[in-house]
Amino acid sequence: MTASPTVAIVGSGPVGSAYARVILESHPTARVVMFEAGPQLTEKPGESVRNIADPAEKARAREVSQGPQSGEHRETLGIPEGTVVEGMFTAREGTHLLDFGGSGSAHAPQFPAAAASTNVGGMGAHWTCATPRPTGSERVDFIDDAEWSRLIDDAERLLHVQSAAFADSAVGAAIRSLLAEEFASELPEGFGPSTLPVAGDPQPDGTVRWAGADVVLGPLVEASSPISERFTLRDLSLVRSIAHEGSRATGVVVEDLRTRETETLHADLVVVAADAFRTPQLLWASGVRPAALGRYLTEHPVVISTVALDAERMRRFSTDDDLAGELARRAANPVDPVAAVNRIPFSEPYHPFSLQVMYAEQPPFPLSADHPRAGNAWGYVNMGYGMRKRPRVEDGIVFSDSELDYRGMPNFTIEYALTPEEEAEIADGTAHLRRAGEALGEFIADPRLMPAGSSLHYQGTTRLGSTDDGTSVADPHSRVWGFDNLYVGGNGTIPTATTMNPTLMSVAIAVRGARDAAARLPGDRASGPSRPGEEAATGV
Template identity: 35%
Template sequence: MAQQRDDRLRVDALIVGSGPVGCTFARILVEGGQSVLMVDAGPQLSGRPGEHLRNTFLYQRDVERYGNLVSGHLQRLSPSPPDRIDQPGDLPARIDSALVTYAVGGMATHWTGVTPRHHPTVERAGCIPAADWEEFYGQAEMLLGTRTDLSADSVGHQTVLDALSREYSDLPEPYGVQHLPLAAQRRTDNPRLVRWSGADTILGPLADGSHERGEFSLREQHLCRRLQPAAGGTRIEYAEIEDHTRWRNIRVEAETYIIACGAVLTPQLLYASGVRPDALGRYLTEQPVAFAQTVLPSDPGTAPEQDPDPNVWIPVSEGRPWHCQIHRDLPYDDVEPHRGIDSSSVVDLRWFGLVDPRPENRLLFSDTTRDIFGMPQPEFEFSLSSNDLARQWSMMVDLRRATRALGGHLPASPPRFVVPAPPLHVTGTVRMGTDADTSVVDPDARVWGIDNLYLGGNGLIPTGSASNPTLTSVAMALRAARGILSHTHRSIDNGHRLLSTG
């Protein structure tokens, strides 16, 4: 089928990617009076754009069915890796089976909602001032709806909290055992159900088509295939968009271009556009995962029917560079059903480790092989250093300590390392920094040497991190969006409208 003629659009800002970070940029820029076009290659999966798929009665009551739903929305980034059997005790380090979500809302359509702040010295990037981190972390928590009381009334939660607090009484404040911060809240009409924050939460009134100042349009199944640099290469002149709903091309001209489509797809688009700084794809980090399951003691006399799930946290701290979650989540592929055990009493222990950024750990793109969208095929080169391995084995010792404190592990699910499950917490692929030779963007999230091109997402995080990255990426996007507004000094009166010129 032949494509229709090209159309042209002019806007203040084009945002590629509709996950939490892209939506953060959109919310701030529209509130600042700008016209914003957001595009996503994937479809819209819910009536409200970017809503969490678990916000339905069926999927909250039937975790297995929900897991099947999530699996159906994941796309493999690279061809299947060759079969490999790890030797007993090996720590899996491969990420060549990584998956991505093509959908409006991105990974926030099915994420766990865990939103901790990164540790100020162990994880946090020093290229952003400490005062800015404090300000924008607070704003990000408000935007995402982060809270720590989701399981406050749970008997099982208190059981876990008490047992681990006794075991880890040596940990200093504020890094002891505590409530897990989650971007979610219980419904007031039925407290047994939870409303999980998604991209729609961040969009706020924009998700309902309401905004007082600028203009906003979100277009599903619109693939940004290429950014065209202007002569001299210091600005982007236009973006080439493929509209897969009407099979046409759109040329989008903008004052500002923001790419926020993930730690793999963002550098993929830059590579396809010929924007290839030395650090592109390098310094990739990922979080090794140690996992076990235990079962909580059942006491029908104290635990109410449908007791809320436990959500307990042991934060990263100096001397303990791993992030600990004790909760219930989708099981890994190698977890077998526990016969004869009430599944509602099974608790997951997930310990996430930290890997040092090294330039040899990297993301590559093929010049000959294409993915499902015809974009350069990504490939991974990733290994763990001796320091990385030593940290992970210390993490495993700690996981075994916690498991014993909770009464021991289930026989079918002992403490072990697992291949990280999707969506992966890949970072560093378009890292932020103060040196153009070792980073892709400056501390304002602007690509070095290109005045009107900004990036967002986990790929900007330049440090090794064990904690979930979403809150940090949203905080960085808030800071960058405020900077864009201060640099452009534009208002709705003199800004571009969402205007077709074709």
């Protein structure tokens, strides 16, 4: 090891970026090299594609993020010629199905909507930016409350979280009032309908500039900042394995997808933040195979619906002038259709689900002109309930030692089933969604359970644990059991059953891991404050 130690980070999403930022701000001489299998989409690395104003440019950025499903762009992304895609349905824009149905496709008949993004910024270039805090049993019980609060604060700063986004929207306030009439008497104080925190920076015109990995990286990608000299991002660089000897990771084996050349690069510490499927895949490919690797897969099953807002009900809490003001504000930013975002959070046992309510002028699907609710004056809400899936060893990834995927990595099968207890909770959540919809207006799409994997929030496959008892992959600081200097990051580290969007929680866990990692590197720690986003010795 040297006084200017090198950290290799695999994956450039919000979590890999949080590791890079915190390690470099906590350590005065460390260098970080970040490897990303996908292409860079925006001039500034990791920006949200939702901020791209030109529709054609936005569509292209989404398509090149779609790995094997990126159409005519496949070959320029280093995806082997002849990769055939036969997906029965396509994934959300900017993502690609793991089980796309062609040669080298993963096998996920029980989890068919499982998807990933392969681009600089990861899924964080495409996400909706909802950043609620986990509560109650969603939290990790072996991190004490005071530290957890500080970690969440740090994660909120890194992600530029606004807890009162669109709070000035009168239409949004009317939606909350109607939901409160229906539910407030059943909910504990502080857990009623509220605005959903989102990650982004409000602009003077009332719109939001959505956050991606770019804001997490912050000064690391500002050429004028001295800290940027210690950070290197390599896109189209696929890490094929982690080199290791005994209990130490020694580097990474990387293929440059432009030149097809493979090299082994030395590292003093390795962080794998390559999503909940590809992190365990890379560990498996490297011969790092704790018993819990890939197991305990959870997501939150999702039931969604669309409702046309009822004018009479909305007028009880807002006026036609409020609506006109809202529409004028929205017209100023036609590229971004999201306005007010509300929710009812998880509270146990009162409301063991999360409700998310997104207000939009148009429904997410075309309505025929003669539909009685087409062109609904007060607009629409897309609503979804997230329910719990308890971690079980039976659910998870089975890797193959003989079959390779389209990239030549160990292929896998996803095993997953809902238990009767979970089915009952989904039925209960669906009944709540029906009540919420009826309180607001008329359903134009009835509540329906989405196929497994639709949440895009996959958890547990590299879960943290307080002891090395075979039910976890990493210690409470995200260090892989049995290793001194190998860390995992991402939603896979979450060990609990959750109902909310997980990125804030994963970034909080990453901040803790990154501080632990920085403290293990040789050389003096930075003398200034090392909480991300605060004035630090490195000039932030």
